Amino acid sequence: MTTNLPLGCIADDFTGATDLANNLVRAGMRVVQTIGVPEGPAPEADAVVVALKSRTIPAAEAVAQSLAALHWLRSHGARQFYFKVCSTFDSTPQGNIGPVAEALLEALGSSFCCVTPAFPENARTVYKGHLFVGDVLLSDSGMRNHPLTPMTDPNLVRVMQAQSQGKVGLIEHRVVRGGAAPIHARLRQLQDEGYRFAIVDALDNEDLMHLGRAIADMPLVVAGSGVAIGLPQNHGLAPSAAAAALPPAHGATAIVSGSCSQATNAQVADFLRRGLPALAVDPLQIASGRDVVGEALAWAEPRLGDQPVLVYSSAPPESVRSVQQQLGVGNAGEMVEKALAAIAKGLVDRGVRQLVVAGGETSGAAVQALGVQQMRIGPQIDPGVPWCHAEAQACGRTVHLALKSGNFGTTDFFTKAFGQLG
Ligand SMILES: Nc1ncnc2c1ncn2[C@@H]1O[C@H](COP(=O)(O)OP(=O)(O)OP(=O)(O)O)[C@@H](O)[C@H]1O
């Protein structure tokens, strides 16, 4: 059993978990991501990220799952804890971030932590408590049309306050840019004044390195993946290629995409423009009872080989809205996720060994269908998206997986990813 685990992490979705793990690896930690709360002994690593699928479930269930993860991590020696939330700070309309964070604090016997979704390398910045995605406020970004968790308020103090019992304060950028000491002093001040959470401004990696040092002695941080770059330094770790080493890759390549985000839609369009083999899955046909999974696999099988194949339900917002009106939001999401997950498993059964899955919920469903219990985190493809290596127990195979958050990755992600494993 590992008794020295510097960092124990709980992520509210699967792509979010790999995003966090990626930043820890890049800053020098060896990281294993587990799918759900593990049952066996702790793997050999500097950090374990427990990936939950708790972003959009009822708050009481999200709290229970997160506490179970905390308990496992604590009992395997973790000393500091990281609750990874989305860099666009979304959860349910009532909010899961506040209830989970408050339950974790209470379980840790602590009364205060800082909160920031900032991830400047992926253009998520926080200024005066307002979240920007690229050049626009969160509420003006593609997140306003998200199929499950639309975001319409960019003021994080307000968003966090609406879902928390305790008071939410702010550490402004003029304090953050001063370095770890002023941040630390302000954290203490807010804590003494009875605040439970401090939203922290951050505009670049230097801000996050300052913040990482400032929170070295705090039991919990609630954040997107950005803050992770500042934590390994507290354990004397520095970036190293060894932390990201994976076994060599071989076998056929494929992408399964259920994300309908702007970035993913552009990646699908880029793949189509290149004339590569791609098949669209229609949610209404799944609902009609047609064997969409069987048809997709029959289409894909003869095409598997040197070039990647893409199976996707990704669609523009107006098409998603129309499907949701006909099938219901939850029902549509679940049906598509189930079909894409079965397709992902079928592809691996047919020889795919390097698989990209796009979308957090979609990735969660796919990884569960593949019977993956833990993944070793390898090299970064794009900020927030690493290659991982895992045993797909449901297929009796090992496989290289990249779980791509909907909004991440450059436009050519679906082709360039496969060039990077050698
Ligand atoms: N054509 C479609 N019509 C309606 N719903 C869809 C369609 N395609 C996919 N979906 C559903 O939309 C949701 C997309 O969520 P998912 O988390 O997979 O992607 P994302 O939100 O872009 O990614 P991330 O959570 O990483 O930002 C899933 O529940 C999926 O099943």
Ligand SMILES: O=C(O)[C@@H](O)C(=O)CO
């Ligand atoms: O933080 C992010 O934006 C991602 O890691 C994510 O959580 C998307 O599901």
